[in-house]
Amino acid sequence: MRRVLSCCMGALVACLLFSTVALAGHNPVDYPLRVHIFMFSGYSHYYRTRSSSSLDAVDGEGRANLYQNGQPRGVDFAYHCGVRLRVSPGFETYMAKWKKQDRVLEILMPKLGGKPGDMDSCELNVTAKEDTVYIRQNGLMNETPAAKYKAWMDAHQYDPEHGKNNPVNPPPAQPVSGQVGSVAGSTH
16 A cells, blocks of 8 residues: 555656646756857837836847857847846856757746746847857957867866856956957956
8 A cells, every 4th residue: 555655646746747847838958058148238118007017028139159069159149038138147058949940049047036947938039150259358248269269168168058157267357368268267
């Protein structure tokens, strides 16, 4: 009897876990890509009633790096979301997947004030850069060759696709101008 009860409880727990993932609608396994948002501009649209107003949608454009198959690529994007977009803090990235290959990405952002695992999604219409990525250098946006940035990623064991979101031994916060090793280590 205990064995049957134990099996039933295990099955019940598995069903509850599966239904939670299904209700959330976003399985992290389906989002293998990573996106680091450097900057964006946006315009908020509100739905107004007589007594209040609430956010309806936000649209705009921006710049980011996409990490796919171990390779970094700079992308320019336009977006239209039901929530406000946020710049990636530090070296962190957002989970992403292709909705339309090489044209439309869906990213997941943690819901502010939500439970752990609660996510909002947003679609980015992207245009990939040719062999360059974005970096912050002395507080300004710059581009650098993707191969040079990839070498920095390898040297510092930075691989956001595989959960390595913090570089090992990053350079000091004050980068030396013109050196990718120093530039890429600055907060971007």
